[in-house]
Amino acid sequence: MKYTRDWHIQREPTIGEKAHAKQLWVYALVTQNAFSVDNCYHMQYTFVTSRLFSTGRVFCTSTPQSEPHQYVLTSQDNGIRTICLNDPKKRNALSLSMLEALQTSLNDDDKDLRVIIITAKGPVFSAGHDLKELTSKDGRDYHMRVFNTCSNDLSVPVIAQVSGLATAAGCQLVATCDIAVVSEKSQFATPGVSVGLFCSTPAVAVGRAVPRKVAMEMLFTGHPISSQEALQHGLTMKIARRICETSKSVVHLGKATFYAQLNLERREAYKLTSKVMVDNLSLMDGQEGIKAFIEKRKPVWSHDTNKAH
Numbered sequence: 144m145k146y147t148r149d150w151h152i153q154r155e156p157t158i159g160e161k162a163h164a165k166q167l168w169v170y171a172l173v174t175q176n177a178f179s180v181d182n183c184y185h186m187q188y189t190f191v192t193s194r195l196f197s198t199g200r201v202f203c204t205s206t207p208q209s210e211p212h213q214y215v216l217t218s219q220d221n222g223i224r225t226i227c228l229n230d231p232k233k234r235n236a237l238s239l240s241m242l243e244a245l246q247t248s249l250n251d252d253d254k255d256l257r258v259i260i261i262t263a264k265g266p267v268f269s270a271g272h273d274l275k276e277l278t279s280k281d282g283r284d285y286h287m288r289v290f291n292t293c294s295n296d297l298s299v300p301v302i303a304q305v306s307g308l309a310t311a312a313g314c315q316l317v318a319t320c321d322i323a324v325v326s327e328k329s330q331f332a333t334p335g336v337s338v339g340l341f342c343s344t345p346a347v348a349v350g351r352a353v354p355r356k357v358a359m360e361m362l363f364t365g366h367p368i369s370s371q372e373a374l375q376h377g378l379t380m381k382i383a384r385r386i387c388e389t390s391k392s393v394v395h396l397g398k399a400t401f402y403a404q405l406n407l408e409r410r411e412a413y414k415l416t417s418k419v420m421v422d423n424l425s426l427m428d429g430q431e432g433i434k435a436f437i438e439k440r441k442p443v444w445s446h447d448t449n450k451a452h
Contacts, residue, residue, distance in 0.1 A: 214244040216264075222257035223383045224248075231265025237312045238273035239285075242292040251297050254446075257391055258383040259297065261320065262304040268329075271311025271345075274338070290344055295319075298395045300386050305329045308367070315345035318352035321398065322382060325370040334365035351405070390428035391446040397423075427451045 216227040226248045228235040235241070249259065263269060277286060293312060303320035310332045317323050317331065333342035333349060342349075342362055350358045361368060386394065400419045404412040423429045428444050430451040435442035 212240075214238075214241045215248050217248045219253075219256070221384075222255055222387045223260065224253075224256055224258070225260045225262065228261070228263035228269060231263075231267070233273070234267040234270035235263050235265065235313070236270050236273040237293075237316070238276055239289050239292065241273075242289070246292060246295060249295055249297060249301075251299050256299055257387045257394075259299060259301045260304055260383055261301065261316070263307070266307045266328075267313075268303075268305045268307045268309040269313025269316060270308070271313045271315075271335075277340070293344055298398070299391070300394065300398065302382060305370075308332070310367070311335055311342055311345055314361075315342075315348045318345070318348035324382070327370065329370040330367040331361070331370075332365060332367035333361045334367075336363065337365040390426075390432065390442075390444040392426060392444075392448050393423060393428050393432075396426075425450050425452055 212230070214228070214230055216229045218225050226245065228241070228245070230236065230238075230241060237245075251259075272289065276289060293315065300322065301320045302322045302324060303317040304324050305317055306326040306328050308330045309317045311334060314331045314333055333345050335342035335345070346358065346362055349361065352358075353361075357368070360366070396419065400416060404415055407415060424433075427449045428442075428446070431444065432442045
């Protein structure tokens with residue numbers, strides 16, 4: 144931990160403290176950096192520097208200097224990026240700082256990225272927006288900024304791994320993901336109506352993830368619903384690894400088409416998807432998959448959008 148210098152007159156230090164102080168101050172003066180003195184902080188003693196400065200006797204104590212909070216923890220291995228919400232003391236509330244950190248971590252420009260898993264520290268996946276940021280003092284522009292930061296379209300599959308409660312915008316986050324892996328402890332709710340703020344933005348994702356009548360019950364009552372199946376924690380990585388075995392370009396095309404056809408009338412949906420199937424066949428990876436099947440071997444994916452014909 145880093146410490147700043149706080150000057151004031153204190154007791155006369157021991158010989159050992161003087162020696163330690165001299166070493167620290169030589170380091171500080173040469174490097175112009177704050178110094179680490181954890182042992183000094185815990186023992187609550189001060190250092191004399193009168194022998195280093197001819198202007199008189201000066202003493203210092205160490206004061207903790209807080210580090211910026213890391214709202215999300217991100218790691219990536221073999222094409223699988225894991226993003227962990229890291230504010231359990233605030234029930235992983237989606238404050239603007241949390242949302243911006245999450246949005247940064249969700250960047251999918253990395254060509255090696257295949258799957259994203261979103262998980263959370265603590266017993267609550269996310270309690271939704273930080274209501275302290277939604278008072279009148281922050282104003283409409285700030286409120287709009289908060290809600291506009293909630294939407295993000297990604298080309299790679301996103302999996303929510305939920306063990307615990309996900310409410311309001313936290314429930315929206317889960318519903319926005321392509322797959323949700325849950326446990327017996329998982330619960331989902333849109334309780335905004337109970338505090339006078341109807342969950343209109345969460346309703347966009349929830350209304351597309353569950354049957355309409357279930358969504359309306361959640362939105363109108365605010366009561367949580369529990370998961371119906373208990374899935375093992377390891378299933379998340381199993382799903383992610385299975386996705387990584389497929390062609391990135393094909394999955395990208397398939398995901399975009401799936402969401403595009405949902406809002407179309409059945410005839411138009413078939414018209415769109417038939418065209419996409421033809422487009423898919425023209426991809427190098429589309430032809431590689433068919434060729435590998437005929438030759439009874441594993442396909443070697445290029446993961447790009449180059450055309451075979």
